[in-house]
Amino acid sequence: MTPPRKKKMNLKQRYALMTRGLDWETSYQKMDDVFPYDTFEGIKITDWSKWEDPFRLTMDAYWKYQGEKERKLYAVLDSFAQNNGQLGISDARYVNAIKLFLTGVTPLEYQAHRHFAHLGRHIRGVGPRVAAQMQSLDELRHAQTQIHTISHYNKYFDGFAEFPHMHDRVWYLSVPKSFFDDACSAGPFEFFTAISFAFEYVLTNLLFVPFMSGAAYNGDLATVTFGFSAQSDEARHMTLGIEVIKFMLEQHPDNLPIVQKWVDKWFWRGHKVLGLVAMMMDYMLPKRIMSWKEAWEIYFTQAGGALFEDLSRYGLRVPKYADIATEEAEHISHQNWAIFYQYTQAAGFHTWLPNDEEMGWLSEKYPNTFDKYYRPRFEMWREMEAKGERFYNNALPQLCQTCQIPMGYTEPGDPTKIGFRDSVYKGERYHFCSDGCKDIFDDEPEKFSQAWLPVHQIFQGNCGGADLSDVLKWYHMDQGVDNMDYTGSPDQKQWDAWQAARKKVAG
Amino acid sequence: MAVVALKPGYEDAVEIRDRKENFHGNQVVYLHWEEHLSFCAATAFPLPPEMPFGALTEKLIPQFYGMHPDFKSLDWNSVEWKIDGEPATPDMSKSLAENGVGHKSLVCFRTPGLNGYKGSCS
Numbered sequence: 001m002t003p004p005r006k007k008k009m010n011l012k013q014r015y016a017l018m019t020r021g022l023d024w025e026t027s028y029q030k031m032d033d034v035f036p037y038d039t040f041e042g043i044k045i046t047d048w049s050k051w052e053d054p055f056r057l058t059m060d061a062y063w064k065y066q067g068e069k070e071r072k073l074y075a076v077l078d079s080f081a082q083n084n085g086q087l088g089i090s091d092a093r094y095v096n097a098i099k100l101f102l103t104g105v106t107p108l109e110y111q112a113h114r115h116f117a118h119l120g121r122h123i124r125g126v127g128p129r130v131a132a133q134m135q136s137l138d139e140l141r142h143a144q145t146q147i148h149t150i151s152h153y154n155k156y157f158d159g160f161a162e163f164p165h166m167h168d169r170v171w172y173l174s175v176p177k178s179f180f181d182d183a184c185s186a187g188p189f190e191f192f193t194a195i196s197f198a199f200e201y202v203l204t205n206l207l208f209v210p211f212m213s214g215a216a217y218n219g220d221l222a223t224v225t226f227g228f229s230a231q232s233d234e235a236r237h238m239t240l241g242i243e244v245i246k247f248m249l250e251q252h253p254d255n256l257p258i259v260q261k262w263v264d265k266w267f268w269r270g271h272k273v274l275g276l277v278a279m280m281m282d283y284m285l286p287k288r289i290m291s292w293k294e295a296w297e298i299y300f301t302q303a304g305g306a307l308f309e310d311l312s313r314y315g316l317r318v319p320k321y322a323d324i325a326t327e328e329a330e331h332i333s334h335q336n337w338a339i340f341y342q343y344t345q346a347a348g349f350h351t352w353l354p355n356d357e358e359m360g361w362l363s364e365k366y367p368n369t370f371d372k373y374y375r376p377r378f379e380m381w382r383e384m385e386a387k388g389e390r391f392y393n394n395a396l397p398q399l400c401q402t403c404q405i406p407m408g409y410t411e412p413g414d415p416t417k418i419g420f421r422d423s424v425y426k427g428e429r430y431h432f433c434s435d436g437c438k439d440i441f442d443d444e445p446e447k448f449s450q451a452w453l454p455v456h457q458i459f460q461g462n463c464g465g466a467d468l469s470d471v472l473k474w475y476h477m478d479q480g481v482d483n484m485d486y487t488g489s490p491d492q493k494q495w496d497a498w499q500a501a502r503k504k505v506a507g
Numbered sequence: 508m509a510v511v512a513l514k515p516g517y518e519d520a521v522e523i524r525d526r527k528e529n530f531h532g533n534q535v536v537y538l539h540w541e542e543h544l545s546f547c548a549a550t551a552f553p554l555p556p557e558m559p560f561g562a563l564t565e566k567l568i569p570q571f572y573g574m575h576p577d578f579k580s581l582d583w584n585s586v587e588w589k590i591d592g593e594p595a596t597p598d599m600s601k602s603l604a605e606n607g608v609g610h611k612s613l614v615c616f617r618t619p620g621l622n623g624y625k626g627s628c629s
Contacts, residue, residue, distance in 0.1 A: 339547045376625055376627035377544070381545070389574065395551070396550065397551065406547055417542075418548065418549065422591075426523070429609075429612070431613070444510070446521050450521060450523065456551075460529050
């Protein structure tokens with residue numbers, strides 16, 4: 001006899017059972033012992049059930065959606081490979097932006113996967129716990145799809161092969177790495193504020209829009225496709241970010257000063273890390289989308305302005321030093337590219353000087369600053385190159401104790417003076433590039449006095465040796481291949497040979 | 508402010524990575540040529556504290572800053588020095604330590620009249 005057919009549950013019931021229904025109050029163990037991480041930061045949660053799930057997705061539906069997206073993505077990647085998509089990009093210089101992405105950003109996706117998995121176990125409230133579990137899987141998927149997409153370029157171009165190793169060791173990659181290490185070694189609420197809110201909500205458009213539009217403008221269909229495949233996940237991550245902030249602020253008035261401090265800190269840290277994207281947009285894309293300054297105006301000044309106006313009803317204000325960051329949008333891309341140009345010998349991608357047309361574009365986009373402060377710098381270097389005396393900085397740079405970037409940023413209001421800040425903690429002096437970075441240190445000197453600063457580590461003998469060549473070996477950087485200028489690189493030779501072969505075929 | 512940490516005693520377990528003892532007898536010294544920002548940041552060197560200050564002007568600075576077009580016009584007698592932000596008149600024959608240059612000190616020098624490529628501070 002066939003059993004009577006059971007009535008199917010509706011979506012709401014399924015959702016309730018498969019998320020909140022999976023939770024229980026422990027009886028043999030104290031809840032505080034089971035969830036030891038979610039109280040020490042001082043965030044007070046009086047009622048976890050007040051958490052509004054920002055998206056109603058159950059795990060079975062999640063698998064289905066992600067599986068579909070995966071099939072579409074891999075179909076495009078196959079076709080990109082079969083059609084030799086690498087030949088369709090605007091210029092081989094473009095590939096250097098992808099090198100920066102794979103070495104600097106993709107490992108952060110993996111870090112995010114790991115830490116959201118941790119939160120998916122350790123947050124007491126079941127709503128955010130389930131959200132963190134799904135985001136953990138998203139982040140793993142993003143790391144994988146990025147590696148798979150970019151692996152095609154690894155077959156034809158240098159600088160990709162050692163990306164996880166480089167991420168852990170190379171001087172400038174300590175900037176994104178230490179940013180994420182800082183977040184992962186914080187408590188769960190600070191991590192949510194750092195990554196889900198400050199990064200994924202406030203600043204994400206300044207990372208993904210430039211890279212994905214840059215890819216589209218420069219003929220890189222593969223990267224555009226992984227961008228699209230990640231987009232619906234990113235939308236979920238953003239809603240989680242905003243919900244976490246509102247939840248903390250609604251739960252208890254004592255949470256406001258803690259949350260504000262984290263928002264200030266992570267806005268500033270994010271702004272500094274995004275300086276790498278700024279330089280990518282203004283200098284590394286053969287076909288440019290918009291300037292960093294324009295992107296900052298649209299995605300931070302306007303969109304961020306509206307966001308913080310909305311959040312002002314909770315007492316939250318615009319991050320401290322947002323005005324300074326906005327002023328820096330006139331400078332940061334030029335200053336960063338100048339760092340990599342003079343340390344090209346230690347960069348895992350190629351560098352070059354902007355040509356006349358590119359300098360014209362920069363003058364137009366930066367009428368207040370480019371011609372006055374940065375054009376002369378590039379023209380001096382161009383003259384030196386022409387004389388066979390290319391400018392290399394052969395000494396190591398002073399690094400900021402907090403953001404770990406060479407201290408190449410200028411004083412607010414005076415672009416002719418490097419900004420120097422310092423603090424003394426337990427008799428030791430520490431240096432910072434800005435008031436923002438100094439404040440972060442002063443608030444937690446115990447944490448930041450432990451920073452692994454690449455330059456000091458080289459001096460201490462922990463990076464393979466004292467000579468540049470030894471250090472580059474330790475970085476797994478293939479010297480004369482991965483590093484140095486684009487002109488004369490094996491990448492350029494290969495690209496020029498392809499172009500010549502095409503011309504021959506075309507007759 | 509009290510440290511916010513999961514476990515008590517965090518502060519005592521902190522390992523300061525850049526203590527002077529970790530640099531094998533050297534101390535870190537930072538040099539910066541003001542108004543010459545084509546050198547993107549101050550530069551860092553592990554130097555013995557007993558090294559004479561004069562070795563900076565005779566050896567180190569020419570070696571690492573000598574390629575700048577302004578360098579050939581540099582007159583050491585007119586240079587203005589700052590050590591850790593304070594104006595200083597270093598004694599070239601005395602050591603770094605005797606001149607007040609300690610671990611992670613910043614030594615800035617300004618060259619009046621020379622302010623970068625075409626006066627651009629680059």
